[in-house]
Amino acid sequence: MVCAKKLAAAESKPIQLLFAAKAAHAALQAALVAALSGPDYRGAYSDKTAKRHEETVAPSVEFDIKDYKVVNFLELIEKAKTKSLLKLTEEENKLLERLSGIRDEIEHPKPVAINAFMFVF
Numbered sequence: 001m002v003c004a005k006k007l008a009a010a011e012s013k014p015i016q017l018l019f020a021a022k023a024a025h026a027a028l029q030a031a032l033v034a035a036l037s038g039p040d041y042r043g044a045y046s047d048k049t050a051k052r053h054e055e056t057v058a059p060s061v062e063f064d065i066k067d068y069k070v071v072n073f074l075e076l077i078e079k080a081k082t083k084s085l086l087k088l089t090e091e092e093n094k095l096l097e098r099l100s101g102i103r104d105e106i107e108h109p110k111p112v113a114i115n116a117f118m119f120v121f
Contacts, residue, residue, distance in 0.1 A: 002027075018106055025073065025103040028096075032076040035085050043079070044070040073100045 006020035036043035042050040049068050070076065077096055080086035088096070 018102070021099060021102045022106050025099055028099075029073050029076065032073075032080055032086075033070055036076060036079055036083070043083075044076060046071050046075075073103070 002019075002023040006016045006023055009016040033044040045068055071079065074097065077086065077088075077093075081088065
């Protein structure tokens with residue numbers, strides 16, 4: 001819903017495209033985490049984190065894995081493809097990589113990116 005509103009607003013305010021990209025990225029990331037989590041809630045974490053959980057915690061003890069960060073967006077996509085949860089064309093792969101890059105520039109701005117956004121919008 002947020003993404004659709006930002007896209008609609010972009011006609012008169014092009015900067016809204018950036019916010020639409022951010023909203024689309026967040027929605028996809030949340031869906032991927034939910035799809036990958038599985039019954040033990042480990043699927044969206046790195047293999048190293050999941051393995052550490054198995055090796056360091058007794059099976060009868062609850063493990064608070066929520067303190068760990070999930071893998072990045074592109075890794076979530078790869079995990080979903082590996083588990084046959086997601087099928088993408090080459091073009092869709094490229095578009096998601098581009099979306100990830102745009103989101104990264106918004107969330108982690110660098111002087112060059114800030115200047116580019118100022119001139120475009």
